[in-house]
Amino acid sequence: MVDILHKAGIKSSSLDDAYKALTTREGLSGWWTTDTRGDSKVGGVLQFRFGAGGFDMEVLELHPAKRVLWQVIDGPQEWIGTTVSFELRQEGDWTLVFFKHEGWKEPVEFMHHCSTKWAVFLLSLKSLLETGKGAPAPNDIKLDSWE
Amino acid sequence: MVDILHKAGIKSSSLDDAYKALTTREGLSGWWTTDTRGDSKVGGVLQFRFGAGGFDMEVLELHPAKRVLWQVIDGPQEWIGTTVSFELRQEGDWTLVFFKHEGWKEPVEFMHHCSTKWAVFLLSLKSLLETGKGAPAPNDIKLDSWE
Numbered sequence: 001m002v003d004i005l006h007k008a009g010i011k012s013s014s015l016d017d018a019y020k021a022l023t024t025r026e027g028l029s030g031w032w033t034t035d036t037r038g039d040s041k042v043g044g045v046l047q048f049r050f051g052a053g054g055f056d057m058e059v060l061e062l063h064p065a066k067r068v069l070w071q072v073i074d075g076p077q078e079w080i081g082t083t084v085s086f087e088l089r090q091e092g093d094w095t096l097v098f099f100k101h102e103g104w105k106e107p108v109e110f111m112h113h114c115s116t117k118w119a120v121f122l123l124s125l126k127s128l129l130e131t132g133k134g135a136p137a138p139n140d141i142k143l144d145s146w147e
Numbered sequence: 148m149v150d151i152l153h154k155a156g157i158k159s160s161s162l163d164d165a166y167k168a169l170t171t172r173e174g175l176s177g178w179w180t181t182d183t184r185g186d187s188k189v190g191g192v193l194q195f196r197f198g199a200g201g202f203d204m205e206v207l208e209l210h211p212a213k214r215v216l217w218q219v220i221d222g223p224q225e226w227i228g229t230t231v232s233f234e235l236r237q238e239g240d241w242t243l244v245f246f247k248h249e250g251w252k253e254p255v256e257f258m259h260h261c262s263t264k265w266a267v268f269l270l271s272l273k274s275l276l277e278t279g280k281g282a283p284a285p286n287d288i289k290l291d292s293w294e
Binding site for chain 2: 002006093099145
């Protein structure tokens with residue numbers, strides 16, 4: 001098992017703003033992909049669509065201003081069954097987002113790609129919360145020809 | 148043992164340009180930190196300095212247009228003994244950079260930070276090679292108050 005781990009610090013004093021960006025369609029479509037559908041409630045399914053495909057996430061946990069946990073139920077084979085979590089913590093003027101995409105079976109090349117790409121989107125989340133403008137797909141930074 | 152893995156695709160047809168950016172002081176100071184010193188030769192030591200500290204890397208392998216391997220010999224305790232490698236591969240119009248920072252003992256919070264921060268710098272490398280302008284420290288994206 002190998003994991004993708006990230007931490008992004010956002011200059012913000014509002015854990016609630018970060019939590020909203022992770023748990024509403026409007027928020028998610030502002031930093032990850034403009035084509036976000038579904039229900040962000042425990043037991044609900046969120047659908048994230050991109051030019052090259054997409055992911056369906058079942059929402060497993062929602063702890064306001066604190067933690068979000070999803071499990072991938074549809075998408076690329078390597079993603080199915082993996083979990084994606086966001087933990088929030090305020091430190092002074094910074095909202096810290098601890099991100100984990102856990103449960104990869106092997107450190108395949110696609111995992112390397114997804115690791116960098118998650119960072120691209122976490123920087124988009126940071127930009128959304130700091131400036132009001134993110135860079136969600138399809139306006140994200142492309143890292144490969146097939147994107 | 149846990150690893151930081153990334154893949155960044157650069158719109159470029161020159162593996163040599165990417166290799167130079169990873170193996171010359173001028174190149175390294177164009178995307179990682181402007182304060183880069185030392186000798187990029189096998190057995191040599193490169194010194195990378197930042198506001199909050201820095202890293203000394205012994206150059207273990209240099210394979211032109213293909214692979215670079217460093218080992219950390221000084222810096223934060225968690226980094227010492229870990230290895231950093233870059234593998235290059237051309238695919239059509241894209242130069243792919245496979246990055247690994249291997250040998251972390253534990254997935255500490257600092258590792259989460261470094262994972263995202265490596266992506267920030269790989270995007271700076273991408274920008275340097277695609278546009279001629281990177282965003283090396285001290286002009287990098289800051290992810291925490293202590294940076």
